[in-house]
Structures are given as C-alpha cells and as structure tokens.
Amino acid sequence: MEDSKKSVKTSAERITANSGAGRGILRKLFISFLRIGAFTFGGGWAMITLIEREVVESRRWISREEFLDLLAVAQSLPGILAVNISVAVGDRLRGMRGAVAAASGTILPSFTIILLIAVFLTPDLIQNNRVVASIFAGIRPAVTALIVAPVLTSARSAKIGWKTVWIPVVVAALIWSDIPYVSNPILFVVLGAFGGWLWLHRKEKHLRNKQLEKEDKEADV
Amino acid sequence: MIYLQLIWSYIKIGLFGFGGGYAMLSLIEREIVSPGWITEKMFTDIVAISQMTPGPIGINSATYIGYVAPMQAGFDAPLWGLLGSLICTVVVVLPSFLLVAFTSHLIHRHRDSLLIRGIFTGLRPVVIGLIASAALLLMNGENFGTETNHIIISVIIAVCSLAMVLFTKIHPIFVIIASGIAGFFIYYF
Numbered sequence: 312m313e314d315s316k317k318s319v320k321t322s323a324e325r326i327t328a329n330s331g332a333g334r335g336i337l338r339k340l341f342i343s344f345l346r347i348g349a350f351t352f353g354g355g356w357a358m359i360t361l362i363e364r365e366v367v368e369s370r371r372w373i374s375r376e377e378f379l380d381l382l383a384v385a386q387s388l389p390g391i392l393a394v395n396i397s398v399a400v401g402d403r404l405r406g407m408r409g410a411v412a413a414a415s416g417t418i419l420p421s422f423t424i425i426l427l428i429a430v431f432l433t434p435d436l437i438q439n440n441r442v443v444a445s446i447f448a449g450i451r452p453a454v455t456a457l458i459v460a461p462v463l464t465s466a467r468s469a470k471i472g473w474k475t476v477w478i479p480v481v482v483a484a485l486i487w488s489d490i491p492y493v494s495n496p497i498l499f500v501v502l503g504a505f506g507g508w509l510w511l512h513r514k515e516k517h518l519r520n521k522q523l524e525k526e527d528k529e530a531d532v
Numbered sequence: 533m534i535y536l537q538l539i540w541s542y543i544k545i546g547l548f549g550f551g552g553g554y555a556m557l558s559l560i561e562r563e564i565v566s567p568g569w570i571t572e573k574m575f576t577d578i579v580a581i582s583q584m585t586p587g588p589i590g591i592n593s594a595t596y597i598g599y600v601a602p603m604q605a606g607f608d609a610p611l612w613g614l615l616g617s618l619i620c621t622v623v624v625v626l627p628s629f630l631l632v633a634f635t636s637h638l639i640h641r642h643r644d645s646l647l648i649r650g651i652f653t654g655l656r657p658v659v660i661g662l663i664a665s666a667a668l669l670l671m672n673g674e675n676f677g678t679e680t681n682h683i684i685i686s687v688i689i690a691v692c693s694l695a696m697v698l699f700t701k702i703h704p705i706f707v708i709i710a711s712g713i714a715g716f717f718i719y720y721f
Contacts, residue, residue: 352703352705355552380640381636384632384639384640385632385636388635388639389547389550389628390546390590390625390628390632391552391628392552393588394588394590394625394628398628399632399636402632402633407633410629414625417587418587418591418625421585421588421592422591422617425581425585425591425595425599425617426595426599429595429613429617432581434574434600444719445720446713446715447577448719449689449712449718451670451674451676451686452689452690453693453710453711454670454708455576455667455690456690456694456707457583457693457704457708458666458670460694461554461663462660462664463698465659465660466660469657471657475657479658479661479664480661480664482658483661483662486661486662486665486669496662497544500662501548502658503657504651504654505654507651507655508650509650511646511650511653515646
C-alpha cells in the first residue's frame with residue numbers, strides 16, 4: 312500500500328519533469344495514440360505491444376511496472392482493451408483530459424476509415440456487384456476460421472483442462488441454441504463472474520480448514 | 533426510435549463485453565443481428581472489413597453498424613448514417629471509459645482480493661465459450677451457402693484458412709485477402 316503511494320508520487324514528479332511546460336503533453340498523448348490507432352491491424356494485443364513501446368520506451372511517460380499495473384486494470388474491466396489502456400495511461404498522466412485525449416486518438420483513425428468504407432462499400436454493393444459479391448463469398452468462410460483459431464489458442468493459454476472444458480462447451484452451445492433468455496451472452500458473463508468468486512471462496516475456505524486441522528494435530532502432539 | 537435502441541444495445545455491449553473483440557462478437561450478434569437491423573451476411577462482412585482495417589474490432593463494428601443500421605431502417609440520407617456512427621462509437625466506449633477513469637484505483641488496490649481473483653478465474657473459461665459461440669453462429673447457410681457445391685468450397689476455404697492461422701505465421705489480413713482472391717476466381721467465372 313505504501314509502496315504504491317510512493318510510486319504514484321515519483322511518477323508524478325517524473326511526468327512534470329519530462330513534460331516541460333506540461334501543456335503540450337495532451338497534444339502529444341493524442342498524436343501518439345492516433346499513430347498507434349492508425350497503424351495497428353486487428354486491435355487487441357498487437358496494439359498493446361505498440362502502446363507499451365511508445366509510452367514506456369520512446370516517450371518515457373511511465374515505467375514498465377506501472378504500465379503492467381495499468382494493463383492489469385484495463386484487462387479486468389469490460390470494453391475494448393486498446394481503448395481501456397489508452398484511457399488508463401491518459402488518466403495517469405493528465406487526469407480526465409488526458410484520458411479523453413488518449414482515447415480519442417485511439418478511436419479516431421478506425422472511425423474515419425470505417426466511415427469512408429461504409430459510405431462507399433454499401434451492403435447493396437456487396438450484394439449486387441458481381442466482383443465484390445464473389446470476393447466476399449470467398450471471404451466469409453475464412454472469417455469463421457479466423458474466429459475458431461483464438462478459441463483453440465486461448466484455451467491453451469487459459470489452461471483449460473478436462474475439469475473445466477465443460478464450461479466453454481456449455482456456454483457456446485447454449486448461446487448458439489437460440490433459446491430465449493438462456494442464449495443471452497450477458498447471462499454467462501454474470502454467471503461466470505459469480506461462479507468464479509463462489510468457487511474460489513469455497514476453495515480458500517477448504518484450504519484454511521485443512522491448515523487449521525493440521526495445526527490442531529501438531530498442537531496435540 | 534432506432535437510435536435509442538442502438539444506444540441501449542451498445543451500452544450493453546460496452547458494459548458486458550469482456551475478453552476482447554472476438555468475445556464481444558456473440559453479444560453484437562445477439563443485440564444487432566437478431567433484431568434484424570443487419571443481416572447475417574453483413575455481420576460477417578463487417579468482421580472481415582474490421583480485420584483488414586486498422587483499429588480494434590469493437591470500434592470498427594460500432595462505426596459500420598451505426599452507419600448501416602439507420603439506413604436499413606429507412607433513414608436513407610448519409611447524414612443519418614453519420615449520426616448513427618458517431619452515437620454507436622461513443623456509446624460503445626463510454627461505459628469502459630468511465631469505469632477505467634473512476635474505478636481503476638479501486639481495482640488496483642483490491643486486485644489481490646478474493647472477489648476480483650474469483651471473478652477472473654470464472655470469466656476465463658466463459659470468454660472462450662463466448663468466442664466459440666461467435667464462430668458457431670457464423671457457420672450458417674448465409675456464410676457457407678446452401679447448395680452442396682458451395683458448401684464444399686466454403687468448408688475447404690475455412691479449413692485452409694484455419695490451418696494457415698494455426699500452423700504458420702501468416703497474418704490474418706493475408707488469409708482474408710487470399711480467400712477473397714479465391715472467391716473471385718471460383719464464383720465470378
């Protein structure tokens with residue numbers, strides 16, 4: 312607790328030292344995140360790597376440890392990860408205004424590009440232009456495959472084993488089933504969060520009881 | 533009023549979208565495709581376009597859907613689309629923006645607590661299920677075709693793409709481009 316207070320203080324000192332007048336930092340924040348937003352394809356972790364390089368290594372706005380702390384928080388909240396981390400970094404540096412500057416930098420490039428695409432590549436065109444329609448007919452099954460891939464890779468990294476594999480299987484099947492109410496993804500997010508807490512709570516209690524038993528036995532001896 | 537419905541849907545998406553872009557897809561599918569604002573095909577196309585353009589998929593899809601949905605509902609002028617884009621994009625980031633800005637200190641302080649650790653232990657397998665459900669939802673007649681030949685070609689494309697992503701270091705963008713070229717040669721002539 313005291314440690315974290317100290318690190319906040321030192322980082323604040325470093326920021327004021329680094330940013331000179333301090334006013335230009337809002338613009339720099341915006342431009343940094345604008346660049347990152349404009350050149351990362353796919354979002355998510357690809358973006359995190361670039362953001363880390365920018366704010367930790369080239370700009371030296373925050374230390375690596377601080378960045379990892381912010382990342383942990385950004386990951387644990389809902390929403391778009393790249394936006395969350397930019398809000399967290401901007402907030403750490405310049406409060407609310409910093410958060411707005413960083414977030415709008417991240418959002419603006421994709422917003423502009425997609426808007427242009429939406430204006431020119433209308434659903435009508437995709438449907439009725441023979442060239443575009445045939446290209447997209449080939450692309451659609453590939454998109455499905457691109458979503459299957461992270462299921463397999465993240466199952467590995469989340470250490471899904473025989474005891475837990477039923478959870479993703481049941482969740483996926485029920486959402487797919489289209490049964491009213493039961494197929495709502497929000498239901499499973501809430502259940503998962505609550506169930507995880509309950510499970511860990513009972514597990515820790517169990518461990519504690521065992522520990523106590525052991526201590527009792529040792530005391531008897 | 534379509535805009536109010538879009539706002540309500542995107543608040544839910546922004547608030548319950550854990551686990552990144554792909555995990556959000558099933559939520560978007562339920563909120564946006566099921567009510568019939570856009571078709572299944574369009575939804576898949578948006579995912580493809582998001583993959584090929586920079587930026588997070590959550591932003592990309594919100595901007596595109598915000599533009600298209602009002603038009604499908606009869607608000608034909610591009611200005612209505614622009615308004616929809618703006619609204620959806622702002623609303624999808626607003627919940628997490630406020631949460632990160634106001635609760636990050638709290639979460640940072642309690643991240644070793646039983647509650648926070650428990651929540652994430654429980655969410656991890658659920659998120660994988662969410663991504664899997666998005667993949668299942670996309671495996672339908674609109675995306676894979678309804679005639680036997682079409683289905684066979686689609687399955688071949690899907691299996692090749694999956695193999696490319698899993699076993700090589702080819703970037704997903706090139707997988708999409710390659711399948712688009714394949715689609716052009718197979719279906720155009």
